[in-house]
Amino acid sequence: MWRYGLTIARFNAVLRVQNFAIALCGDNEEEDDFGIPHTKASNWHIDHDHTCCGPGSSCGNCVRGLLCRQCNMEYLPAYERLPAHMRDSALFNTYLTDPPAQRPEAEVIKGRDNMYLPTSHAFLMDRKFADALEAAAG
Numbered sequence: 001m002w003r004y005g006l007t008i009a010r011f012n013a014v015l016r017v018q019n020f021a022i023a024l025c026g027d028n029e030e031e032d033d034f035g036i037p038h039t040k041a042s043n044w045h046i047d048h049d050h051t052c053c054g055p056g057s058s059c060g061n062c063v064r065g066l067l068c069r070q071c072n073m074e075y076l077p078a079y080e081r082l083p084a085h086m087r088d089s090a091l092f093n094t095y096l097t098d099p100p101a102q103r104p105e106a107e108v109i110k111g112r113d114n115m116y117l118p119t120s121h122a123f124l125m126d127r128k129f130a131d132a133l134e135a136a137a138g
Contacts, residue, residue: 004046005060009114014066015044016113017106023047023065024075024095045072047099064099 001011021028044066052062067076079092087093100106108114 001046003056004048004058004063006046006063007108007114009108010060011046011066012113013106013108014063014101016109017100017103018066022068022071023100024067024071024091027068045069047072047076063101065095065101 001008006014045068046058047064047067048058049062049064053059076092076095079087079089080096
């Protein structure tokens with residue numbers, strides 16, 4: 001995460017904004033745990049705009065979201081290589097023009113995003129509690 005300018009709290013905030021799922025394909029990488037990776041740390045790829053910092057690292061400001069390997073290494077790069085007049089996917093265009101990591105709601109919530117590792121039991125339970133409150137509200 002440090003190579004991409006992300007702290008654990010910022011990673012958690014982006015994950016929260018993405019509803020604990022991959023930003024493009026919607027997969028959550030694992031079953032029954034809200035998509036929080038446990039043993040396979042490489043499941044979540046940090047996507048950033050390569051025109052800003054190039055491949056392999058980031059200033060943190062150009063981070064766009066968290067993707068699976070296939071979305072980050074195959075689908076998105078192929079789409080970005082298309083000429084502008086051929087980029088007609090609403091899903092990809094929305095992701096590129098309004099990246100989850102750059103939305104206002106992706107700011108770290110102190111006392112929530114900075115409290116846990118994304119793999120901790122407390123983080124998972126906090127997510128479960130938040131879902132229950134949201135469902136009760138309507």
